[in-house]
Amino acid sequence: MASYRQPGVVLTDHHFTAPLDHGDPAGEQIELYGREVTSAAHADADLPWLVYLEGGPGNAARRFVGKQAWLGRATQDFRVLLLDQRGTGRSAPQNRQTLPQRGGPQSQADHLALFRADSIVRDCEAIRQRLTGGAPWTVLGQSFGGFCATHYLSTAPESLHTVLITGGLPSLDAHADDVYRAAYPRIRRKVEAHYARYPQDVERARRIAERLAEQPAQLPGGYTLTVEAFQSLGIVLGGGEGSHQLHYLLENAFVRTAAGHELSDAFQEAVRPILSFAANPLYAVLHEAIYAQGGRPTAWAAERVRAEFPEFDAAKALADDQPLMFTGETIHPWHFEVDPALRPLRETAELLAGRTDWAPLYDPALLAANEVPVAAAVYHDDMYVDTDDSLRTARGVRGLRTWVTDEYEHDGVRASGPRVVDRLLALARQEL
Structure with a gap:
């Protein structure tokens, strides 16, 4: 030793x-x-x-x-x-x-x-x-x-x-469905509290989402920053300094170039370690499995339950001129498409999501x-x-x-x- x-x-x-x-x-x-x-x-x-x-x-x-x-x-x-x-x-x-x-x-x-x-x-x-x-x-x-x-x-x-x-x-x-059915309203409250603290971030977040809807950004290391991935920055809102952290990220998002405003290198570099699961891939792969017991699959519970909360639909928010809702501690199939640390594990994650023989915890x-x-x-x-x-x-x-x-x-x-x-x-x- x-x-x-x-x-x-x-x-x-x-x-x-x-x-x-x-x-x-x-x-x-x-x-x-x-x-x-x-x-x-x-x-x-x-x-x-x-x-x-x-x-x-x-x-x-x-x-x-x-x-x-x-x-x-x-x-x-x-x-x-x-x-x-x-x-x-x-x-x-x-x-x-x-x-x-x-x-x-x-x-x-x-x-x-x-x-x-x-x-x-x-x-x-x-x-x-x-x-x-x-x-x-x-x-x-x-x-x-x-x-x-x-x-x-x-x-x-x-x-x-x-x-x-x-x-x-x-x-x-509780089944994973129950966990996320209770989670989305809490996430919404955290986002609303953030926007109440930093009202200028409503427009900033919408502007970034609109840019990503037109063209997702390729971050250093190969991460694809889509609108949904950008929304998942809301995971920081569960920490004591998370709202302030998110605010400082958003205020530094754009830089003026000869071709117009573009997402800044500084912003892209800052969001990458928050979004990437390279350091902790099991967080994504096993996240819903921590709730699994009793013969029911988790079956991408966060993704399915999200459909019950249309305010988290980014396309709808942008079309209706509504504030963009960030998400929180939720894992979705698209995580295994945008993150190079997770892409090779997509099929493995699918099999875990369909598994039913989980022992009681x-x-x-x-x-x-x-x-x-x-x-x-x-x-x-x-x-x-x-x-x-x-x-x-x-x-x-x-x-x-x-x-x-x-x-x-x-x-x-x-x-x-x-x-x-x-x-x-x-x-x-x-x-x-």
Whole structure:
């Protein structure tokens, strides 16, 4: 194990192995990676473990520097493991470069079906045995990491000392259709709030959409910026600074040239990393699968449900001289046409969208009998996770304590510094 230092912390690299398919423990093994973080002042102390599960799906654990965000507060009490969930970061990454080794699209889809919350939690169990010697540990789950933590409570509560969830209490029984039927009105509210804050952006967004409707732009790296792709910039509106970020993008969109106004290089370069899934392709490929259970396909739920909300139809908005509606955390078939990181995975994604043999993710009866201290931050009108669903689930988990707040958006655990984690620890410990 390699150890090294950053300001105020000691970092140690850990490598683990786990079965690719936990149903076949003697079969193929994959390598998992986690970064241990301890306070430099407590590096040799016998502290309990906390494992952090990042949001996603498909996102590696955040690469903090020193005691950024919540990490400084957590290292006062814990040895923290920043786990790259399977398929991400340094844990058997899955992408257009690696997946062809699995064979054709059907083999790839079967393979990726093993990369959901149920497998991630069983990975955690294998790692916990090695790190703690079998002692229970604390889980901090952000967004999709909270979905994983809820599955953990449903399958191995005896392994958990405490569970902290930030913006990630899932519905226990909603189909993907239900998730997006609730999501589009929330997205609309975020867009309307943005335009109320920056009314000049109504015309700016329409102007950009009109230009892209005439001729999609080819971004650096081969991404095709269509009107629909431009609308998906609304994903940033779920973060605390997202509205301001979008405003600054839009104000810098055009440059005057000898041939007239054109989309600026600066704008195109700025939107590319927001839209591209090159760094986290599983976010797109498995996104709707995180809601799948009980024999029904997801079948491109976000795309189908969008038809129920005509205000998101860009062509109609432009024709009727209405404000352009941005979209949010929704994945569509066209993502696999415009993004070069996803194009080779289009057929694989289609097969996953049609899959019906998804196992249940949550056990309502076990959650109703829960004895593990659980505290959850629920962000009022969270764009990514439905607040009503979260509160309904909170009522279904015995002893779970919530902090419902509109001080922060979905990224509150990062934006608040130590405050969100400190508040949740106090709730879980009955100090509040």
